[in-house]
Amino acid sequence: MTADRFAFTIAATDGAARTGSxxxxxxxxxxxxxxxxxxxxxxKAMKPADVAAAGADIILGNTYHLMLRPGAERVARLGGLHDFMGWSKPILTDSGGYQVMSLADLTKRSEAGVSFKSHLDGSRHLLSPERSIEIQRLLDSDIVMAFDELVPTTSTRDVRAAAMERSMRWARRSRDAFDGGGEHPTRTAIFGIQQGALDEDLRRSSADALIEIGFDGYAVGGLAVGEGQEAMFACLDFAPGQLPADKPRYLMGVGKPDDIVGAVERGIDMFDCVMPTRSGRTGQAFTRTGPINIRNAKFAEDQIPLDPACDCPVCSTWTRAYLHHLVRAGEMLGAMLMTEHNVWFYEALMADLRHAIAAQALSSFANMFRERYRGTKE
Structure with a gap:
């Protein structure tokens, strides 16, 4: 099934969890x-066709990185991000807000936006809500994110409140810029981002403001920034429920497999994280019994797959011993195969979660997953 623009359907629920499309x-x-x-x-380290074969229906691109290199205008001239990279399925683009505040040098925040110095060549830029939406339109993103301001959860209450309130003003400007984008709004969707750190009342105020503006979906932002799983789950015990039940809920930047399982139990529908690809490039593989470091000497003659329960092309073909050799030797193929396995693992986990929700068996699946996954960690 396809839609001209955006249609979210919930097929089944199990507690707070939902599955749909x-x-x-x-x-x-x-x-x-x-x-x-x-x-x-x-x-990184994967061809688009292999990402799709792993089960991914959508990938994420980033405004900050693409605006600096190769440039959004250039991508537009070359036919848009999908044609440029050879990916025909949907793409969600991050607004760039997180990266501009964590990677760029000499940032200066104001009501207009964030002025910053590129981490690549030192050039100066201003990223505003309007410019962020313009870049995402040039990329021809399918799901556009509103521009927001992120501050550490350890900031003072006044700082957290001020950042949330500014993010809501920027959300309105993002929505207005999106609606003024010619044909683009008729083919795409825009998500607002809830802020407020770990504060329930700030999150409520943020949600109310976003709902008043109106978005196609809603993200829970400002988490997975060092607060720890317990604090994150405590926030997710209330934050998703403050957002509309008939719209997708997206937890940005999460995360570890057990983070995802816990967040799904709390009503989250969408996730992104660099962990499966970054871990693959550094020799870490995710398995049903927990992550393993393939560099460890004990795998040098281990002739079983990375994960005997996995049916990905890597586990169906190569042994831990071979992958240990590739990674220790610094061979490019090692990073490619480890990454491919990890992406398959994550997508298989999502398929299992969808099936468990549809079967009204999420609690038993989640408990079994946690018991098994935490049993062996290296």
């Missing part, structure tokens, strides 16, 4: 969904 013109996204991160127009 988002129909868009470039394809249908099964939820709960994990979006592999293609920051700079590539999911």
């Amino acid at each position: 988002i129909a868009m013109r470039r394809g249908t996204i099964r939820t709960p969904a994990f979006m592999p991160v293609g920051t700079a127009a590539t999911v």
Whole structure:
């Protein structure tokens, strides 16, 4: 099923968890969904066809990185991000707000936006809500994110409140810029981002403001920034419920497999994280019994797959011993195969979660997953 623009359907629920689909013109996204991160127009170490074969219905691109290199205007001249990178399914683009505040040098925040110095060449830029939306339109993103301001959860209450309130003003400007974008709004969707750190009342005020503006979906922002799983789950015990039940809920930048399971139990529908690809490039593989470091000497003659329960192309073909050799030798193929396995693992986890919700068996699945996953960690 496809839709001209955006249609979210909930097929089944189990407690706070939901499973369903988002129909868009470039394809249908099964939820709960994990979006592999293609920051700079590539999911690192993987070809687009292999990302799709792993089960991904959508990937994430990033405004900050693409505006600096190769440039949004250039991508537009070359036919848009999908044609440029060879990915035909939906793409969600991050607004760039997180990266501009964590990677760029000499940032200066004001009501206009964020002025910053590029981490690549030192050039000066201003990223505002209007410019962020313009870049995402030039990229021809399918799901556009509103521009927001992120501050650490350890900031003072006044700082957290001020950042949330500014983010809501920027959300209105993002929505207005999106609606004024010619044909683009008729083919795409825009999500607002709830802020407020770990404060329930700030999150409520943020949600109310976003609902008044009106968005196609709503993200829970400002988490997975060092607060720890317990604090994150405590926030997710109330934050998703403050957002509309008939719209997708997206937890940005999460995360570890057990983070995802816990967040799905609390009503989250969409996720993204660099963890499966970054871990693959550094020799870490995710398995049903927990992550393993393939560099460890004990794997040098281990002739079983990375995960005997996995049916990905890597586990169906190669042994831990071979992958240990590739990674220790610094061979490019090692990073490619480890990454491919990890992305398959994440997408298989999402498929299992969807099935468990539909079967009204999420609690037993989640408990079994946690018991098994935490049993062996290296």
